[in-house]
Amino acid sequence: MNKPQFHIWPMSESDAAAICEWRYPAPYEQFRWPSWHAMTRSGKEFGDPEIRRRQYVSICDENSALVGYAQFFPMEGVVRLGMGMRPDRCGNGGGADFARAIALEAGRRYPGAQIDLEVETWNTRAVRAYEKAGFKCTDRYSRQSTQGEVNVYCMVFGG
Template identity: 30%
Template sequence: MNYKFEIMTQEQAEEIAHNWHYDGEYSFYDMEADEEDLAEFLDCKARGNSMFAVMIEGELIGFFSVSQAADNIYDIGLGMRPDLTGNGRGTEFLYAGMEFVQSRFTVDKITLSVATFNQRAIKVYRKVGFKDMDTFVQDTNGSTYEFLRMVYECV
């Protein structure tokens, strides 16, 4: 697939925030599930140049955030359109995002955090070479959840 990464527009942010709804336990990832996260996602100044819309042939299929955590260490966040999840496309999507980060920045490590219940995503991350670092708990979506922090060592 030919993925294109572009700075997210307000229209794209609103589409994701208000129309992307995930099934079952994955509804945790609905932008509307947490008021603070929603407000930040919809604020173009807060998004700045760190949130990217992921397109294929002009169609919005996901998003990818990139922020510098330390020298040559970048933290990523990502999401695929709900109808595209669970169909074996995650590995290719993740690789495309990692290639994008490495082509844009000088990167030694890429980190990410994922809710520990999301074994489907954790399996993808481990498959591409992310290693477990540690776990932490965070208040979000009206409760407290455990997250796994993972790291990918770039060669």
């Protein structure tokens, strides 16, 4: 079986609005975004055109169908990744290839930067996918999120 091919390009407003419609099953429902109207009204994340342009990309399959998104958040010497797959694509074994494609794109965009991500410790499905993609857990800590205080792993991409 061939590995999936992903195309990564700037996130359009229509892709952003579509992502706001995605609904994940329990226990992943916390990863849903607010409505597109709420996102644009508040200027939150990709609801702000400038943040969307600088940090967000759409991930499409070989047929140009939207299958996910990524955020490249640059910090001093580090690019922190955020990512999400369309709900019907989750849990089917494609997460590692998806995460690896995003990490490789981050490396291309930010040569020499460390590439990392945070994942909540309970999300073993994502942790396994990230490990298969080449990420290694380097730290565990608590931080504030929209759901309150959460425990996370920091995982660094090693190629």
